Amino acid sequence: MNDKNKVIIFDTTLRxxxxxxxxxxxxEEKLHFANQLIRLGVDVIEAGFxxxxxxxxxxxxxxAEMARGVQIAGLARANNDDIDTAWxxxxxxxxxxxxxxISSSDIHIEHQLKKSRAQVLEQAVRAVERAKSYTxxxxxxxxxxxxxxxxxxxxxxGAVIAAGAVTVNIPDTVGYTVPSEFxxxxxxxxxxxxxxxxxxxxxxxxxxxxxxxANSLAAVQAGARQIECTVNGIGERxxxxxxxxxxxxxxxxxxxxxVHTTINTAQIAPTSRLLSHITGITVQPxxxxxxxxxxxxxxxxxxxxxxxxxxxxxxxxxxxxGITKSTLVLGKHSGRHAVVTRLADLGYQLSEEEIERFFKxxxxxxxVKKQIYDEDLEVLIGEAVYKIKGRYKVTNVQISTxxxxxxxxxxxxxxxxxxxAESFEVAHxxxxxxxxxxxxxxxxxxxxxxxxFSLVAITGGSDALCEVTVNVSDEFEGHAISVFGxxxxxxxxxxxxxxxxxxxxxxxxxxxxxxxxxxxxAYAQAEL
Numbered sequence: 001m002n003d004k005n006k007v008i009i010f011d012t013t014l015r016x017x018x019x020x021x022x023x024x025x026x027x028e029e030k031l032h033f034a035n036q037l038i039r040l041g042v043d044v045i046e047a048g049f050x051x052x053x054x055x056x057x058x059x060x061x062x063x064a065e066m067a068r069g070v071q072i073a074g075l076a077r078a079n080n081d082d083i084d085t086a087w088x089x090x091x092x093x094x095x096x097x098x099x100x101x102i103s104s105s106d107i108h109i110e111h112q113l114k115k116s117r118a119q120v121l122e123q124a125v126r127a128v129e130r131a132k133s134y135t136x137x138x139x140x141x142x143x144x145x146x147x148x149x150x151x152x153x154x155x156x157x158g159a160v161i162a163a164g165a166v167t168v169n170i171p172d173t174v175g176y177t178v179p180s181e182f183x184x185x186x187x188x189x190x191x192x193x194x195x196x197x198x199x200x201x202x203x204x205x206x207x208x209x210x211x212x213x214a215n216s217l218a219a220v221q222a223g224a225r226q227i228e229c230t231v232n233g234i235g236e237r238x239x240x241x242x243x244x245x246x247x248x249x250x251x252x253x254x255x256x257x258x259v260h261t262t263i264n265t266a267q268i269a270p271t272s273r274l275l276s277h278i279t280g281i282t283v284q285p286x287x288x289x290x291x292x293x294x295x296x297x298x299x300x301x302x303x304x305x306x307x308x309x310x311x312x313x314x315x316x317x318x319x320x321x322g323i324t325k326s327t328l329v330l331g332k333h334s335g336r337h338a339v340v341t342r343l344a345d346l347g348y349q350l351s352e353e354e355i356e357r358f359f360k361x362x363x364x365x366x367x368v369k370k371q372i373y374d375e376d377l378e379v380l381i382g383e384a385v386y387k388i389k390g391r392y393k394v395t396n397v398q399i400s401t402x403x404x405x406x407x408x409x410x411x412x413x414x415x416x417x418x419x420x421a422e423s424f425e426v427a428h429x430x431x432x433x434x435x436x437x438x439x440x441x442x443x444x445x446x447x448x449x450x451x452x453f454s455l456v457a458i459t460g461g462s463d464a465l466c467e468v469t470v471n472v473s474d475e476f477e478g479h480a481i482s483v484f485g486x487x488x489x490x491x492x493x494x495x496x497x498x499x500x501x502x503x504x505x506x507x508x509x510x511x512x513x514x515x516x517x518x519x520x521x522a523y524a525q526a527e528l
Contacts, residue, residue: 004225005258005259005260006225006259006260006261006262007220007224007225007226007227007250007259007260007261008043008044008200008202008225008226008227008261009041009042009043009044009226009227009229009243009247009261009262009263010042010043010044010046010073010202010226010227010228010229011037011040011042011044011045011046011228011229011230011231011243012046012204012228012229012230012235012240013033013037013230013231013234013243013275014030014033014034014045014046014047014048014059014063015046015047015048015049015075016046016204016228016230016235016236016240017230017231017234017235017240018030018048019235019236020234020235020236020237020239022279022280022281022471022484023234023279023281024510025278025279026055026506026509027055027058027059027062028389029278030047030048030059030062030063031059031062031063031066032274032278032385033274033275033278034047034063034066034067035066036267036270036271036274037070037231037271038067038068038069038070039264039267039271039347039349040263040264040267040268040271041262041263041264041267042070042243042263043070043071043226043262044070044071044072044073044097044226045063045067045070045071045072045073046073046074046075046099046228047059047060047063047064047072047073047074047089047090048060048063048074048075048089049074049075049076050074050075050076050082050085050086050088050089050090051076051077051081051082051085051086057085057088057089060072060074060086060089060090061088061089061090061092064089064090064091064092064093064096065092065093067093067094068094069094070094070095071093071095071096071097071137072090072093072094072095072096072097073090073096073097073098073099073139074086074087074089074090074096074097074098074099075099075100075101076098076099076100076101076127076131077100077101077102077127078100078101078102078123078124078126078127079123079127080130082100083098083100083127083130083131083134084130086098086099086100086131087131087134087135091134095137096134096135096137097135097137097138097139097167098131098134098135098137098138098139099138099139099140099141099169100127100128100131100138100139100140100141101140101141101142101143101169101171102120102123102124102127102142102143103120103142103143103144104120104142104143104144104145104148104152104153104156105143105144105145105147105148105149106148106149107144107147108143108144117152120156121152121155121156121159124140124142124156124159124160125159125160125162125163127140128140128160128163128164128165129163129164131164132163132164132165136164136166137166137167138164138165138166138167139165139166139167139168139169139202140160140165140167140168140169141168141169141170141171141204142156142157142168142170142171143171143173144171144173144174145170145171145172145173145185146170146171146172146173146174146176146177146181146182146185147173147174147176150185150188150192151192153170153185153189154188154189154192154193157170157189157193157196158193158194158195158196161193161195161196161198161199162195165199166198166199166200167199167200167201167202167226168199168200168201168202169201169202169203169204169226169228170185170186170189170201170202170203170204170219170224171203171204171205171206171228172203172204172205172206172212172215173204173206174206174208175205175206175207175208175209175211175212175237175238176208176209177205177211177215178209178211178215179211179214179215179217179218180218182203182205182215182218182219182222183218183219183221183222184222186201186203186218186219186222186223186224187222187223189201190222190223200225200226201219201223201224201225201226202224202225202226202227202228203215203216203219203220203224203226203227203228203241204228204240204241205219205228205240205241206235206236206237206238206239206240207233207235207237207238207239207240207241207242208237208238210238212233212239212240212241212242213233213241213242213245213246213249215241216229216241216246217246217249217250217257220250220257220259221257225259227241227246228240228241229241229242229243229246230242230243231243231244231271231272231275232244232272232275232276232283232287232290233245234275234279234281242288242289243263243268244268244272244288244289244290244321245288245289247261247263247265247268248265248268248288248289248316248320248321251265251320252315252316265320265321265322266319266320266321266322266347267322267347268289268290268321268322269290269321269322269323269347270322270346270347270348270378271347272289272290273290273378273382274381274382277379277381277382277486278382279484280469280471280484280485280486281484282456289316289321290321290323294318294323322346322347331366331372332363332366332367334366334372336355336359339358339359339362339377340355342374342377343358343377343381346374346377346378348381350385354384354385357384357385358380358381358384358385360384361380361383361384362377362380362384365380365465365490368463368490369463369465369490373458376458376465379458379465379467379488380488382486382488383488390416390502390504390505390506390508390509391415391416391417391504391505391508392413392414392415392416392444392501392504392505392508393413393414393416393501394411394412394413394414394440394497394498394501395412395413395414395422396410396411396412396424397409397410397411397412397436397491397493397494397497398410399432399435399436399491399493399494401431401432401435406428407428407429407430407431407432407434407435408426408427408428408435409426409427409429409432409435409436409438409439409493409497410424410425410426410439411424411425411427411436411439411440411443411497412424413440413443413444413501415444423443424439424443425439425440425442425443426439427439427441427442431493432492432493432496433453433492433493433496433497436493436494436496436497436500437450437496437497437500440497440500440501440504444504446474446504446507447474447475448472448473448474448503448504448507449472449473449474450470450471450472450500451470451471451472451473451482452470452471453468453469453470453496454468454469454470455467455468455492455495455496456468456469458488463490464490465488465489465490466488466489466490466491466492466495467486467487467488467495468486468487468488468492468495468496468498468499469484469485469486469499470484470485470486470496470499470500470503471483471484471503472484472485472500472503472504472507474507476507476510476511481507481510481511483503483506483507483510484503484506485499485500485501485502485503485504485505485506486499486502487499487500487501487502
């Protein structure tokens with residue numbers, strides 16, 4: 001039965017989100033994240049832009065074959081090659097969707113496409129018809145819709161619906177519109193497109209003016225019933241509509257909007273944390289819903305009110321988005337069942353293989369750390385379960401340093417490309433980290449350099465887990481490439497060394513990827 005009050009959540013983290021500089025993922029990471037999106041309960045996963053590169057195609061194909069209980073969309077420009085390639089990538093999905101697009105604004109039509117309105121309209125219709133020959137589930141987007149002539153936009157929307165599009169997305173491609181104007185645009189289409197009831201109207205808003213969530217909610221009030229969004233609001237330039245913000249706004253103010261989603265909100269925080277770990281880019285502390293300070297209160301007045309009644313200063317419960325209030329939970333005497341139960345409470349559902357791997361990391365940490373906190377568990381999830389399986393693995397680190405002796409570090413590294421052979425080197429440096437990284441460079445022969453280095457203590461105390469994130473750059477076939485790496489350990493120096501080796505593994509992976517130029521060119525034309 002069609003629920004007219006349900007807002008479909010279309011997640012484009014793996015497509016538009018991944019286009020954002022610094023947010024690229026490898027295939028294994030995309031599969032892990034797609035699995036988490038399924039747990040989150042999104043309705044549609046836009047898995048990628050298949051024609052952009054061989055890597056993108058393969059990632060979309062594997063996600064389509066793996067995912068169940070969710071629609072898998074592939075993006076395609078309004079041409080036969082793109083549409084055919086998108087179908088090849090998603091055809092084995094349980095519920096495949098082709099999402100095709102072309103610009104509708106005069107500034108794009110004249111300066112980018114160099115065509116007439118009539119030619120673009122014809123191309124849009126042909127593209128939908130082509131996609132329809134593969135699947136009934138076709139979505140169309142008139143790119144730069146909010147800067148388009150409204151009459152022409154309405155004509156295009158009506159034409160693609162008549163051609164078979166069952167979803168029509170109205171993108172604010174450059175984050176130009178404001179809520180009242182966007183409401184009027186959607187209301188205009190609802191009134192002036194005669195066959196509008198035959199399609200779901202969607203919106204895809206960018207955050208250039210900080211209005212993506214507000215614009216999406218205004219569109220819902222005007223009748224839109226699909227929101228295209230990303231976890232943590234990542235995406236081109238200033239990002240996209242933030243999934244967690246728009247979902248919790250609809251839930252918290254349900255009496256105002258009169259609509260609902262089917263998102264499992266308890267999975268919001270785990271999903272946000274997983275994305276941060278995969279990309280190495282954390283959200284700012286004051287980020288709505290998932291920021292470290294989102295449910296923190298320092299003001300005495302606020303604290304007094306919270307102690308009397310949490311609703312005095314909290315409009316949502318932290319538990320509703322998967323943020324736990326517990327602190328100390330586990331230690332070295334904790335058994336497997338207790339650990340698995342706590343992980344489930346935090347929103348993580350692991351396979352038996354993943355549990356086995358995680359428990360080894362947990363026991364190693366518990367042997368040296370008296371108290372293990374939820375934050376520690378979440379970091380270990382990233383280390384034990386989601387970290388890339390790369391060429392190099394650090395098997396031992398020995399550091400010698402003192403106030404009056406130069407720091408010296410010995411690092412032993414296993415090389416998977418050499419049948420697991422281990423080599424070690426000793427190097428000096430300005431500190432334990434610097435000496436360790438110099439040793440790694442000697443072992444691996446890399447010329448990569450660290451561009452930035454950041455350190456976060458995960459929990460309080462002198463035995464806190466430390467998470468180090470580095471940005472590392474190198475050159476490959478004349479191209480400058482950069483990646484991030486992260487490492488976690490109680491010892492800051494070891495965490496720094498592990499982060500550098502993690503980055504080297506990602507550089508090795510990236511060097512294997514083909515089509516850097518093709519991918520960049522395709523992405524440049526795929527910004528909705």
